[in-house]
Amino acid sequence: MPLDLALPRISLDADFWSLRFVDERVAGHEVRKNVPLPLSRSSDRGVMATVYAGGGYGYAATPDLSAAGLTAALERAAEWARATAPRALFDTRSLPRPAPRGDYASPSLDAPEPSPRDWYDLLMAESTAAAIDPRIVDWSTGVEVRHATHRLVTSEGGDVVQRFRMVLPGIAVLAHANGDAQTRTLNGYRGICQQGGPEILARFGFAGSGRRIAEEALELVLAPNCPSGTMDVLLAPDQMIMQIHESIGHPLELDRILGDERNFAGTSFVTPDMFGSYRYGSDLLDITFDPTRAEELASYAFDDEGTRAARTHLIRRGILERPLGGAISQARAGLPGVANARADNWNRPPIDRMANLNLEPGDSTFDEMVGRIGRGVYMQTNASWSIDDSRNKFQFGCERGVLIEDGRLAGVVKNPNYRGISASFWRSLAAVGDASTVQVLGTPYCGKGEPSQIIWVGHASPACVFTGVDVFGGEA
Amino acid sequence: MAAADARGVAANAEERFRDAIAAIESALAPGERYTATASGEATDFARMNRGKVRQAGSVAQHTLSVRLVRGSRHATHALAMSGDAAADRAAIADAVGGLRAVLPDLEDDPHLLLPERVENSRLERAGELPPAEAVVDGILAAAHGLDLVGIYAAGPMWRGFANSEGQRNWHATTTFNLEWSLYDRTDKAVKSAYAGFAWERDDFLARMARARERLALVARPAKALVPGRYRAYLAPSALDEIAGLLGWGGFSARALETRQSPLARMLAGVRLDPRVSIDEDTAGGVAPAFQAEGFARPDRVALVRDGALVGALTSPRTAREFSLAANGANADEMPEALSMAGGDLGADDALAALDTGLWIGNLWYTNYSDRPACRITGMTRFATFWVERGRIVAPVDVLRFDDTLYRMLGSNLEALTRETELMLSAECYASRAMSSVRVPGALVRELAFTL
Numbered sequence: 001m002p003l004d005l006a007l008p009r010i011s012l013d014a015d016f017w018s019l020r021f022v023d024e025r026v027a028g029h030e031v032r033k034n035v036p037l038p039l040s041r042s043s044d045r046g047v048m049a050t051v052y053a054g055g056g057y058g059y060a061a062t063p064d065l066s067a068a069g070l071t072a073a074l075e076r077a078a079e080w081a082r083a084t085a086p087r088a089l090f091d092t093r094s095l096p097r098p099a100p101r102g103d104y105a106s107p108s109l110d111a112p113e114p115s116p117r118d119w120y121d122l123l124m125a126e127s128t129a130a131a132i133d134p135r136i137v138d139w140s141t142g143v144e145v146r147h148a149t150h151r152l153v154t155s156e157g158g159d160v161v162q163r164f165r166m167v168l169p170g171i172a173v174l175a176h177a178n179g180d181a182q183t184r185t186l187n188g189y190r191g192i193c194q195q196g197g198p199e200i201l202a203r204f205g206f207a208g209s210g211r212r213i214a215e216e217a218l219e220l221v222l223a224p225n226c227p228s229g230t231m232d233v234l235l236a237p238d239q240m241i242m243q244i245h246e247s248i249g250h251p252l253e254l255d256r257i258l259g260d261e262r263n264f265a266g267t268s269f270v271t272p273d274m275f276g277s278y279r280y281g282s283d284l285l286d287i288t289f290d291p292t293r294a295e296e297l298a299s300y301a302f303d304d305e306g307t308r309a310a311r312t313h314l315i316r317r318g319i320l321e322r323p324l325g326g327a328i329s330q331a332r333a334g335l336p337g338v339a340n341a342r343a344d345n346w347n348r349p350p351i352d353r354m355a356n357l358n359l360e361p362g363d364s365t366f367d368e369m370v371g372r373i374g375r376g377v378y379m380q381t382n383a384s385w386s387i388d389d390s391r392n393k394f395q396f397g398c399e400r401g402v403l404i405e406d407g408r409l410a411g412v413v414k415n416p417n418y419r420g421i422s423a424s425f426w427r428s429l430a431a432v433g434d435a436s437t438v439q440v441l442g443t444p445y446c447g448k449g450e451p452s453q454i455i456w457v458g459h460a461s462p463a464c465v466f467t468g469v470d471v472f473g474g475e476a
Numbered sequence: 477m478a479a480a481d482a483r484g485v486a487a488n489a490e491e492r493f494r495d496a497i498a499a500i501e502s503a504l505a506p507g508e509r510y511t512a513t514a515s516g517e518a519t520d521f522a523r524m525n526r527g528k529v530r531q532a533g534s535v536a537q538h539t540l541s542v543r544l545v546r547g548s549r550h551a552t553h554a555l556a557m558s559g560d561a562a563a564d565r566a567a568i569a570d571a572v573g574g575l576r577a578v579l580p581d582l583e584d585d586p587h588l589l590l591p592e593r594v595e596n597s598r599l600e601r602a603g604e605l606p607p608a609e610a611v612v613d614g615i616l617a618a619a620h621g622l623d624l625v626g627i628y629a630a631g632p633m634w635r636g637f638a639n640s641e642g643q644r645n646w647h648a649t650t651t652f653n654l655e656w657s658l659y660d661r662t663d664k665a666v667k668s669a670y671a672g673f674a675w676e677r678d679d680f681l682a683r684m685a686r687a688r689e690r691l692a693l694v695a696r697p698a699k700a701l702v703p704g705r706y707r708a709y710l711a712p713s714a715l716d717e718i719a720g721l722l723g724w725g726g727f728s729a730r731a732l733e734t735r736q737s738p739l740a741r742m743l744a745g746v747r748l749d750p751r752v753s754i755d756e757d758t759a760g761g762v763a764p765a766f767q768a769e770g771f772a773r774p775d776r777v778a779l780v781r782d783g784a785l786v787g788a789l790t791s792p793r794t795a796r797e798f799s800l801a802a803n804g805a806n807a808d809e810m811p812e813a814l815s816m817a818g819g820d821l822g823a824d825d826a827l828a829a830l831d832t833g834l835w836i837g838n839l840w841y842t843n844y845s846d847r848p849a850c851r852i853t854g855m856t857r858f859a860t861f862w863v864e865r866g867r868i869v870a871p872v873d874v875l876r877f878d879d880t881l882y883r884m885l886g887s888n889l890e891a892l893t894r895e896t897e898l899m900l901s902a903e904c905y906a907s908r909a910m911s912s913v914r915v916p917g918a919l920v921r922e923l924a925f926t927l
Contacts, residue, residue: 035583035585035587036582036583036585037585038543038550038551038552038582038585038588039551039552039578039582040551040552040554041552041553041554041571041574041575042553042554042555043553043554043555043556043571044539044554044555044556045556045558046537046556056529057529057531058532058533059531059533059534060533060534060535060536061533061534061535061536061537062536062559063536063537063538063556063557063558063559064536064559064560065558066558066560069558069560076533076534077534080532080533080534080609083532083609084529084532084609084612087528087529087612087613087616088528089524089526089528089529115581116581116582117581117582120581120582137734137735138734138736174734174735174736176734176735179744179848180848181735181740181847181848183736258525259525259526259623259625259659260523260530260625262525262625262657262659262665263625263626263627263655263656263657263667264627264655266663266857267662267663344906347535347537347906347907349533384843384844384845384847384853385843386841386842386853386854386855386876387855388663388840388841388857388874388876389663389840389841389855389857389874390662390663393855393874393876393927395845395853395876395878395926397843397844397845397846415845415846417845419876419926419927447905450521450523450627450904451519451521451523451535451627451904452903452904452905453905454905454906470927474845474848474849474851475846475849475851475880
């Protein structure tokens with residue numbers, strides 16, 4: 001099994017080749033309306049062969065890990081490289097040929113985890129606690145556990161093994177009354193997703209949250225609509241992560257800037273000349289690419305092209321410094337980047353992705369941020385997201401709003417929405433929460449690429465205040 | 477992959493599924509039942525940018541999913557098949573053994589529903605595809621001098637089902653899907669698609685010629701519109717985006733029963749325009765006629781008739797939970813062949829009927845801004861034009877709309893085109909999709925734009 005053992009001898013007429021093995025096991029447990037859903041398991045294993053030959057780039061993915069299977073995949077990849085070399089977008093002969101050596105393991109990787117029965121008992125307890133009222137019409141609790149081993153071997157002698165364990169717990173409750181329906185979740189759908197073990201649930205207070213989430217759903221369905229108008233907003237970390245993801249992360253992806261994604265995920269309002277001088281946000285805005293935060297979902301030591309990963313500022317004191325671009329994109333654009341060439345599985349090639357993209361904490365306490373707002377809304381937990389293909393005009397909706405009047409939290413409102421334009425919105429960042437307001441969250445569902453990929457990304461953010469925002473509620 | 481190779485790959489996949497079934501059955505203990513699905517593909521992908529090849533390659537994959545059932549306890553394991561017969565047999569035995577070990581720890585499932593009768597089926601539709609490298613050469617040659625970006629995906633795909641009652645289903649097709657955009661500048665572009673079972677060079681060239689013509693319109697100076705309410709025509713490729721969003725829970729029987737469907741208010745009598753009728757039209761699509769739990773999918777399930785909600789997509793689990801009749805829906809109760817009926821406006825007359833307003837070629841990134849009210853927001857994208865007196869004047873800068881479906885396809889619907897367009901899904905997250913949408917164009921009296 002090549003994930004553990006020496007590879008067979010590879011003989012290939014090519015400038016460079018790599019083999020990227022992925023072995024992933026997933027177990028899903030869910031309880032819905034106090035009924036356990038059947039256990040769902042998966043085990044997936046395969047290899048991506050990548051070849052540079054004659055200036056071209058080819059790949060071939062196969063689940064056949066035998067010596068014959070590896071050879072066939074490399075040869076097919078080489079055929080593609082040679083066949084498309086005359087029409088290649090760039091000459092692979094000028095690309096770096098990585099030879100990475102090292103390994104990585106998630107925190108508490110081998111610590112024991114609950115048995116299926118223990119997981120279901122925990123989920124059932126929270127489910128039962130959520131059934132507090134006949135107006136609670138649907139609810140679920142769940143946890144998914146992923147184990148993955150990635151191994152990258154290159155023709156230059158590179159050999160990297162990275163082992164991950166990810167845990168993704170969730171609670172969602174739906175209340176229905178007076179013709180309206182409102183959903184409340186524990187930090188969003190799969191918003192809690194970290195590397196590690198069962199300690200992740202304790203970190204987010206999972207046990208005991210079922211009833212609280214249900215109470216908040218009930219409160220929401222009876223609450224008035226969010227008011228409309230231009231006002232300040234205080235965004236909780238479980239909304240900030242989507243604001244960062246959509247209007248900083250995606251527009252800074254270098255492959256989008258280079259045009260690769262224009263047929264599908266879109267382009268970017270950011271252009272190469274902006275790096276080093278463009279004011280992306282106020283002085284309070286510091287954005288880092290940080291693969292070193294152990295518990296964060298997309299921490300790793302090397303990306304899928306073999307570039308060593310390191311914490312790097314992308315935006316410092318509001319000024320744009322560098323894009324999210326892996327080694328190939330860096331070579332194409334002539335710009336520095338980060339180690340973010342990633343593939344979501346063995347069957348897809350690496351492209352520029354977010355990994356851990358974080359907004360660094362400031363020095364405001366939560367109470368200070370509320371206290372500075374005369375009229376505004378505190379918005380929690382993303383519920384809706386939409387942004388244009390250049391990643392500029394956005395609109396977000398949240399699960400829960402709390403009015404802020406004269407520096408005090410004043411009452412819950414439903415359907416809080418706001419909209420703006422990335423290029424100006426971040427300049428209205430007026431306060432950044434301190435470390436006590438930070439949550440380390442993320443999403444396992446970032447979609448992009450042709451062929452398409454859904455990858456896991458981490459986001460850590462404090463709560464933040466933005467001024468003069470266009471806020472509105474639901475349909476009257 | 478050439479046509480003969482594709483047929484060989486599909487035949488081999490069917491044989492591997494038969495082997496897997498034998499391995500499962502030999503691993504069963506007395507009192508155990510199973511269901512199994514196979515899903516796979518052998519696809520050539522070529523990604524293009526700026527009229528060149530960005531990344532090209534091939535992906536082969538075959539996944540077996542086995543559900544072990546004892547009484548009303550059950551659990552499922554999906555596993556990648558390597559193609560090595562002995563190794564795959566061992567992996568299947570391990571998976572079945574692992575499921576057997578865990579079943580005693582699980583509860584009885586009160587919502588388990590298995591097919592009561594055996595309904596076998598077999599469909600194989602071979603495609604006529606030239607080698608992918610040759611197709612890509614032809615695409616880029618036709619785009620000489622143009623800023624083309626897009627993807628070509630082609631090859632065989634298959635789905636299979638089997639259970640311990642002897643039911644066997646197989647569905648294999650060989651298709652291609654090309655989606656490409658021609659860019660004039662920044663975000664000003666024309667998007668096109670060509671998909672099917674046989675690559676016809678002349679058909680492709682005709683589509684490329686139409687895209688070039690439209691690109692000339694996109695090249696005009698853009699018009700920036702202020703937010704407001706504008707008369708609008710949604711081309712089928714734009715209405716497809718709305719249909720896709722509604723597919724996420726809109727027609728789900730479970731979502732309707734629990735009032736979380738964005739169409740839940742239609743249960744209380746709220747209606748769309750009487751000219752709106754929507755079906756799940758399996759017979760008219762490309763999806764298999766069976767779902768993953770072995771239930772046959774009817775040729776047609778009526779969802780909206782004359783503007784009223786008349787049906788829903790009901791999975792076996794929902795059927796048992798809410799005492800409904802299952803109708804072949806998948807576990808997520810998402811449509812795989814949504815079809816909206818046409819109206820009486822000739823597509824060629826749409827510009828004239830629009831008169832003055834927005835001709836919207838594509839929408840993008842739709843989501844709900846108020847789900848219970850079915851209020852939808854999203855962006856215009858690609859070829860979207862300002863039209864005056866039935867003539868295209870200028871491309872427009874992207875606009876955000878935010879309006880309810882009940883106005884768009886209800887009180888503000890002026891006409892639907894007679895012609896409908898069948899669009900095969902190009903989606904390929906994890907694997908290539910086997911689904912389609914058929915919609916007309918829609919002329920809307922006014923649509924609210926907010927940004």
